[in-house]
Amino acid sequence: MKSTYTEIQKFDQWWLWAILIGVVCIPIYGLFQQLILGQPFGSKPMSDWGLLLFFAGTLCFLAFFRYMELHTEIDTSGIRFRLRPISSEVFTWDQIEEVSLISYGFVGYGLRFSPKYGTVYNTSGKRGLSIILKNGGRFIIGTRDPEGVERQLLALKKAGIDIRINKNY
Numbered sequence: 001m002k003s004t005y006t007e008i009q010k011f012d013q014w015w016l017w018a019i020l021i022g023v024v025c026i027p028i029y030g031l032f033q034q035l036i037l038g039q040p041f042g043s044k045p046m047s048d049w050g051l052l053l054f055f056a057g058t059l060c061f062l063a064f065f066r067y068m069e070l071h072t073e074i075d076t077s078g079i080r081f082r083l084r085p086i087s088s089e090v091f092t093w094d095q096i097e098e099v100s101l102i103s104y105g106f107v108g109y110g111l112r113f114s115p116k117y118g119t120v121y122n123t124s125g126k127r128g129l130s131i132i133l134k135n136g137g138r139f140i141i142g143t144r145d146p147e148g149v150e151r152q153l154l155a156l157k158k159a160g161i162d163i164r165i166n167k168n169y
Helices: 014-036 048-067 146-158
Strands: 005-010 069-075 078-084 087-092 096-103 110-114 118-122 127-133 138-142 165-168
Touching: 005 146, 014 048, 069 138, 069 146, 078 096, 096 146, 127 146, 146 165
Parallel strands: 096 165, 118 138
Antiparallel strands: 005 069, 069 078, 078 087, 096 127, 110 118, 127 138
């Protein structure tokens, strides 16, 4: 068996992008008011250069969210996932004690540390693949396709990979 399950998730929630774009609009308005209209922006205005740097910083923040993605691969060698550009992990099946498909509620987006779940990688939703390692490490990889993950895990188990699978969602 050589098939690989792949899932790529991005931050594509409309409300998140509305907030991020709204934040970028603040320095744009400030630059317009201060540079074009010649009126100071705010009661304690920044310098023109400070406002330009603030604008550049908000654009970088926006670009960071646009670039970020959660990439998950599951195949006969194990589970690989990467929250680009922050973190990546590779676990072989002999390192993994148990995997579970779970519904975990909202824990936040991106890379989170939870006392209940361990390290959580999430871009949306509240369902994921819980991984418990033989060394005690715990991880959750968020998924928008728990049924596809389950099909891949069951196919791997059927192909002879020693996997303990629980379904709790």
